[in-house]
Amino acid sequence: MNNKLYTTLRVLSIVPAMLFSASLLHAQSNQVKGTVVDAKTKAPIPGATVKVLGTSNASSTDTKGGFQINVDDKNRILNISTIGYENKTVTLGPGETTVTVSLDEQTQQLESVVVTALGISRAQKSLTYSTQQVNGDELNKVKSTNLANNLNGKVAGVNIASSSSGPGGSAKVILRGNKSASGNNQVLYVVDGVPINNQTLASQPDNVFGGQRDGGDPISLINPEDIENISVLKGASAAALYGSQAANGVILVTTKSGKQGRTTINFSSSAQIEQAVSTPKFQNQYGQGSGGKNSNTSVFSWGDKTNGTDYDNVGEFFRTGSNFTNSLTLSGGNEKNQTYFSYANTLAKGILPENDLMRHNFNLKESATFFDDKLTVEGSANYITQKLDNAPTAGFYFNPLVGTYLLPRSLNIADYKNYETFNTGRNLNEQNWFSLSDSPTTQQNPWWIVNRNPTSSTRNRLLLNGSAKYKVAPWISIQARGSVDRTSEVWDRKVYASTPNPLGKANGNYNYTNTTITQQYGDVVANMNFNVSDKFQINGLVGTSITDWKTEGVDFNTGIDGLKVPNQFFIQNTTTPVTSTLSANRRQLQSVFASANLAYDNWIYLDLTARNDWSSTLAFTGTKSFFYPSAGLGIVLNDKLNLPEFVNMAKIRGSYAVVGNDLPPYTSLLTNTVSPYAVLTVNDIAFLETLKPEKTKSFEIGTEWRMWNNRLNVDVTYYKTNTTNQFFKVAASQA
Incomplete structure (x- = not known):
């Protein structure tokens, strides 16, 4: 070539x-x-x-x-x-x-997107279980000092019982009834995908004498103005990914974030006036017992008929309560960084004298993206400080309502508004009341209780959240989150001299408690989504988490002799001080979990979840961990059936779930205890090494209908829940 x-x-x-x-x-x-x-x-x-x-x-x-x-x-x-x-x-x-x-928003079918477990947003029609969402605007129409009370009447199947402890009191939230005899049956609160601690520092009394206090609940410290929306996961299937903490349901709180664009500043202010809705009806025919001298009748209205006097003793003692809340928010940012800041101030007065609350909320939230928006980083810091005076108590002890209600009807409580008189022999003021000897635990002057048996608590809470999410590929992202939730409280009660036994000592007494509760949480989650075909999609996740709780503190009281110098309230002023370290309550939960959500042609949805927990409270038992699954199926009918045009959505759904629960801390290794008064208590509870984790099995079926452009919504659910392996304390046999 x-x-x-x-x-x-x-x-x-x-x-x-x-x-x-x-x-x-x-x-x-x-x-x-x-x-x-x-x-x-x-x-x-x-x-x-x-x-x-x-x-x-x-x-x-x-x-x-x-x-x-x-x-x-x-x-x-x-x-x-x-x-x-x-x-x-x-x-x-x-x-x-x-x-x-x-x-553009659809005009014929407005379908909402709700936040579900682990902070994942999903179309509501794709859910196979019952859930309900409440927007932040609804929560702020009528504000309460406890966020949980704002949900009252807004979510079906939720029973919210507020305490009688006035401003700062706790609220018991029960979803679909009590399920466990050994647990508190309260819901789990999750803020921005991270569970928060909802352990109370003190609980209401469980006996007629009382004297205990309501320490409030941590959710009450959240500022409602910071909330974007709340999703309530009612059934076990909805809460399965959160494990044993969510056996009683979950309330998911999504907080506001900074918005891209110009900076906005919002200020809101609200005022409420409160009065007693109703008071007991009193008889006015009979007055104090015979001559006021008979010890069997002198403190009650069981004497002779009166001459028709009608004193409003209850109205004279009660006052008009108030709640003033002011909130300031700032929001702004660009496409790479957004900032949200808020401050709220709450001033509340209860209907009982001297019951006052002051709270300050500070919240800062930052969001940023890096590496061509593949990495998203978020962080928030929430600090709350609260001062609460004279929270009312239930029972006989230190309850001003008992003396107010039981005052003989022939006596005018206004005569005792000057609650103390000077004793020249002792050179101090003493209680002024018509009777202190016949029934000292019930018949104290109510103004003396609120002014000379006062309580005070100062609570500080710091909640730190951080997360980083990296988009490895269009179909997978990995997210790591962590939080520290720390609540500390200093509480004391001053009992002045002349408060009768057993409530007070001759020179008075002093109680002081300093408690700190810390919860640390961390998780790593991989989220995946696959479009198998034009009609078949799979979304799923796998992850692991760890939660650690710790309670510590000290308790002090002046002992059996009370104060050394009358009415001087400090730790050194006693001859027999009793100081004890609170039980160092420590508990840890380690978990792995996974879920898969399968969708076919956007009208058939299948949910599968699985989780395994390792709990420290199961030490010394034969079971160190427990596994529980869930499955749910939902079918959207309106897309495939020839239904009338006014039907926006018609869905049937069903699910089955098993949720595990561990034991109370230190149950599996019982020991003798020593009380603050150095009294040895011998354990008399029988313990079996065959203790098992509690299991709650839940089945539900339901249907949802939305009609006339969502003006009419119908959601009907039938559910059945069985709880097995419940924990009961049984006295050991003496044989």
């Missing part, structure tokens, strides 16, 4: 190769970034699906509405869809790599 022919053939072979390489280079993919927002409010839309038409490429928007997806020159048409908004198709121009898409 001559050189000219060889050269010609070589050129002809190179040209097609060059053209093919140029074609590949021209068609190579490039990354497009964008944001999906609401057309009207410009708020970001999370969870929207972004697809490249003609390919299998798909992505979804994050919590800030952002997304990134690979496109090529042949396929540059994006389809954006999400529940509650009209689908939209966007054609990218040549070289266009950034885009902002505005979606």
Whole structure:
């Protein structure tokens, strides 16, 4: 072959190769970034699906509405869809790599997106269990000093029982009834996907004498103005991923974050006036016992008929309560960084004299993205300080209502408003009351109790949350979260001289408690989503978590002799001080969990979860861990059946779940105890090494209907719950 022919053939072979390489280079993919927002409010839309038409490429928007997806020159048409908004198709121009898409709200079917377990947002129609969401605006229409009370009447199946302890008192929240005889049956509170500590520092009395206090609950310290929305997960299936803590249901709190755009400042103020709704009806025919001298009748209205006096003793003692709350919020940021800050001040007065509360809430939340929005970092710090005076108690002891109600009807309580008189012999003021000898535990002057048996508590809470989420690929992201929740309280009671025994000593007595509760939480979760086909999608997660609780502190009282110098309240002023260290209550829970959510053609949904827990409270038993699964199925009928146009959604669902629960701390290794008065208590509780974790098995079926553009919503659920392996204390046999 001559050189000219060889050269010609070589050129002809190179040209097609060059053209093919140029074609590949021209068609190579490039990354497009964008944001999906609401057309009207410009708020970001999370969870929207972004697809490249003609390919299998798909992505979804994050919590800030952002997304990134690979496109090529042949396929540059994006389809954006999400529940509650009209689908939209966007054609990218040549070289266009950034885009902002505005979606219009659907007019015929407005489907909400709710926050579920572990902070994951899902379309409500895809859920296989019962849940309900309450917007933050609803919570702030009528404010309470306890956030839980704001949910009253807004969520079906929830029983909220407020205590009678006035401002700062606790609220018992029960979902679908009590399930355990050994636990407290309260719900788990989760803030921004992280469980918070809801252990009370003190509980209401469980006997007629009382004298104990209501320490309030930690959820009461949350500022309602910081809340974006609340999701209530009612059944065991909904709460299965949170484990034993969520055996009684979950209340998910999502707090507000900074918004992209100009800085906004909001100020709100609310005022409430409170009065007793009703008071006991009293008879006015009979007065004090015979001459006021008979010890069997002198303190009660069991004497002769009166001359018709009608004193309003209850109204004279009660006062008008109030609750003033002021809140200031600042929000702003850009596409890379957002900031949210809030401050709230609460001043409340109970209807009982001297019952006052002051609270300050500070909240700072930062969000930022890095590495082309692949890494999202969030952090928040919430600090609350509260001062509470004279929280009312139940029972006989230190309860001003007992003396108010039992005062003989022939006596005017206004005569005792000057609650003390000076004793020249002792050179101090003593209680002024018509009787202190016949029934000292019940017949104290109510003004003396609130002024000379006062209580005071100062509580500080620091809640730190941090999270980092990295998008490894369009179909997988890994998130790590951690939190520290620390609550400390100093509480004391001053009992002045002349308070009768057994409530007080001759010179008075002093009680002081300093308690700290710390919860530390951490988890790592991998979230995955697969579009198997145009009609079949799988979303799932696997993760692990650890939770550690610790309670510590000291307790002091002046002992059996009381104060050495009358009415001087400090620790050194006693001859027989009793100081004890509170039981160092320590507990830890380690867990692994997984879930899978399968969707077919957006009308059949299957949920599967599994979790295994290792609890420190199961030490010394034959079972060191416990496993529990759940499964649920939901079918949306309106998309496939020829239903009337006014039906926006029709769904049937069913689920079955098992939720485990461990034992109370230190149950599996029982020991003798020594009381603060150095009294040895011998353990008399029988212990079996065959103790097992508690199991709650729950089954539910239900249906949901939304009609006439969601103006009418119907949600009906039947559920059945059985709890086995419950823990009971049984006295050991004496044989």
